[in-house]
Amino acid sequence: MSVAVVGGGAWGTALATVAAREEPVRLLLRDAAIADAINRRRENPAYLPGIVLPVGIEAVLKPTAIGGAGIVLLVTPAQTLRAVCRMLAPHLSAGAALVLCSKGIERDTGLFASAVVEAELPGYPVAVLSGPSFASDVAAGLPTAVTLAARDAALADALARRLAGPAFRVYAGTDVLGVEAGGALKNVLAIAAGASAGLGLGASAQAALVTRGFVELTRLGEALGADPRTLVGLSGLGDLVLTCSGTQSRNFAYGLALGRGEDLSTLKLAEGVFSAGVAARLATERGIEAPIIQAVAGILDGTLPVADAVAALLARPLKREF
Ligand SMILES: NC(=O)C1=CN([C@@H]2O[C@H](COP(=O)(O)OP(=O)(O)OC[C@H]3O[C@@H](n4cnc5c(N)ncnc54)[C@H](O)[C@@H]3O)[C@@H](O)[C@H]2O)C=CC1
Numbered sequence: 001m002s003v004a005v006v007g008g009g010a011w012g013t014a015l016a017t018v019a020a021r022e023e024p025v026r027l028l029l030r031d032a033a034i035a036d037a038i039n040r041r042r043e044n045p046a047y048l049p050g051i052v053l054p055v056g057i058e059a060v061l062k063p064t065a066i067g068g069a070g071i072v073l074l075v076t077p078a079q080t081l082r083a084v085c086r087m088l089a090p091h092l093s094a095g096a097a098l099v100l101c102s103k104g105i106e107r108d109t110g111l112f113a114s115a116v117v118e119a120e121l122p123g124y125p126v127a128v129l130s131g132p133s134f135a136s137d138v139a140a141g142l143p144t145a146v147t148l149a150a151r152d153a154a155l156a157d158a159l160a161r162r163l164a165g166p167a168f169r170v171y172a173g174t175d176v177l178g179v180e181a182g183g184a185l186k187n188v189l190a191i192a193a194g195a196s197a198g199l200g201l202g203a204s205a206q207a208a209l210v211t212r213g214f215v216e217l218t219r220l221g222e223a224l225g226a227d228p229r230t231l232v233g234l235s236g237l238g239d240l241v242l243t244c245s246g247t248q249s250r251n252f253a254y255g256l257a258l259g260r261g262e263d264l265s266t267l268k269l270a271e272g273v274f275s276a277g278v279a280a281r282l283a284t285e286r287g288i289e290a291p292i293i294q295a296v297a298g299i300l301d302g303t304l305p306v307a308d309a310v311a312a313l314l315a316r317p318l319k320r321e322f
């Protein structure tokens with residue numbers, strides 16, 4: 001089935017690179033200069049400089065151009081997903097499978113991507129793809145494994161087979177919410193890990209923060225309806241480990257700059273910045289203890305100085321670990 005990708009940033013371009021190995025892929029983006037560079041020079045200089053893209057990727061600027069696709073990957077930032085659905089609505093083929101690849105929670109509604117898309121584009125089969133996968137690694141053909149979940153197991157299997165590549169392993173599943181929760185929450189925790197590094201708190205503090213952060217991810221994920229097994233899988237624990245491991249992660253890099261008190265205005269997209277407040281709100285509404293997520297939200301909304309956040313976490317009463 002033919003594949004189209006919506007969003008010509010780092011991740012959209014990387015996924016198009018994998019999908020284009022089998023048959024040509026259309027990549028819908030907004031910037032004419034980038035489209036031209038992809039089509040003429042086989043490079044996305046803004047988002048994946050230096051990586052040679054396959055000839056099978058055709059960059060297009062008009063949504064009508066993705067009309068015939070049977071599989072459409074949506075790869076724009078989470079907060080833009082609703083507007084992107086509205087823009088695509090008149091152009092999608094009936095029955096096209098929509099694969100949601102962004103990692104975030106819609107701020108105004110507290111909804112994950114599948115709920116946003118199902119509301120805006122009712123009737124289209126939906127799947128989510130998430131897991132430990134830096135765009136530059138995937139585009140360079142380095143080994144990567146991700147999860148693809150759809151409520152319809154047969155659809156998940158078919159999409160996983162179509163989107164997998166020789167070094168891009170796609171595991172199929174049916175826990176849509178679990179995959180989305182892992183992908184969104186790990187970004188918030190990566191900001192905390194980066195801030196810890198930026199403050200120079202040391203490797204032991206970092207390990208403790210990531211581990212206790214994972215407890216929060218599982219508590220909140222389960223309260224939202226995730227299967228606990230999904231949360232210890234690629235899209236939960238796997239992506240948390242990757243994203244908390246260094247500055248190749250934009251969320252970690254954001255936290256690092258925050259901890260160092262550096263300028264944040266020039267940094268790349270860090271989805272955790274947009275998801276932290278709404279994740280904290282979801283935890284509060286469900287009575288879930290999530291002090292690290294709450295601390296990140298407080299730091300980002302300006303109500304909690306970074307140093308006070310660390311002091312508050314350390315001053316929490318001692319208790320049983322489990
Ligand atoms: N970069 C990575 O390694 C990975 C990223 N992701 C997720 O994929 C999503 C996209 O991330 P990246 O591609 O890395 O971001 P990016 O910042 O590299 O690119 C974002 C793309 O979305 C486009 N865009 C922004 N607003 C738009 C709008 N309103 N309508 C249409 N297009 C719009 C931009 O023009 C750009 O092409 C994020 O949710 C991210 O968490 C997931 C896995 C890996």
Ligand SMILES: O=C(CO)COP(=O)(O)O
Pocket residue numbers: 103131132133134135187190239242243248249250251252269270271
């Ligand atoms: O989701 C990612 C890797 O799986 C990318 O992480 P960053 O957005 O933090 O760079």
